[in-house]
Amino acid sequence: MAKYEKLALSVSPTAKAQAAAEKLVKTHAFVPREEAEAIVVLGGDGFMLQTLHQMIDAGRILPAYGMNLGTVGFLMNKREASRANILDRVNRARSFEVSPLSLAAETRGGEIVRVCAINEVSLLRETRQTAKLEIKVGDKVRIPELMCDGALVATPAGSTAYNFSANGPILPLGCGLLALTPISAFRPRRWRGAILPDHLPIEIRILEWHKRPVSAVADQREIRDVASIRVEVAHERDLTLMFDRGHSLDERIVGEQFAY
Incomplete structure (x- = not known):
């Protein structure tokens, strides 16, 4: 049985993110945030931070799975990293706790x-x-x-x-x-x-x-x-970020130290 079944969707106002959202909603029936078990975030790092802050302020913090449609995408997953549908990607992802x-x-x-x-x-x-x-x-x-x-x-x-x-x-x-x-x-x-x-x-x-x-x-x-x-x-107020295996946040933190 899948760990998560009800997903919400948070989309950056950029044209790129909005276009990706139009395609994604055709493949999965997203629910309102108050009914969701996890949230999919389309955008860049700044929009991910904005979404996380909204959840902190609302007092209901959901595990967040980001798909990069911004520039750096340090807190996000690659948009086309897998052919699996979004529910499978979320349920196969590794979770990391982040303390604000x-x-x-x-x-x-x-x-x-x-x-x-x-x-x-x-x-x-x-x-x-x-x-x-x-x-x-x-x-x-x-x-x-x-x-x-x-x-x-x-x-x-x-x-x-x-x-x-x-x-x-x-x-x-x-x-x-x-x-x-x-x-x-x-x-x-x-x-x-x-x-x-x-x-x-x-x-x-x-x-x-x-x-x-x-x-x-x-x-x-x-x-x-x-x-x-x-x-x-x-x-x-600990947060949960989810990453595709092989593209986790801890690996990115290690990799940044060897960038040149």
């Missing part, structure tokens, strides 16, 4: 904004002035003053994205670690970041925020003029 980050950002006005991030939480300076950050990990201040363009906290699933571009480490899935990576660090100049156990909360306080404003970005959501942030792993 929980961000609590306090603005300069005292408002607390709580959002999730699947790839990373980043802090970025808003003006030409270098940001000054105090970094606390666990219950100890580790860097009293980091002068930089910003800093980010990345999950293993997001470690190959912005984090890797900022010279951060690639983390294997299931490692129980987070990457804390500076962006263009000026002082201490030799600090290249840290690999941290994911049970430790990370708190970053913005110093001199009145003249060195900083924004926080959780995946695609920006919060401007923050005074401090606290980042923790939200295991209660």
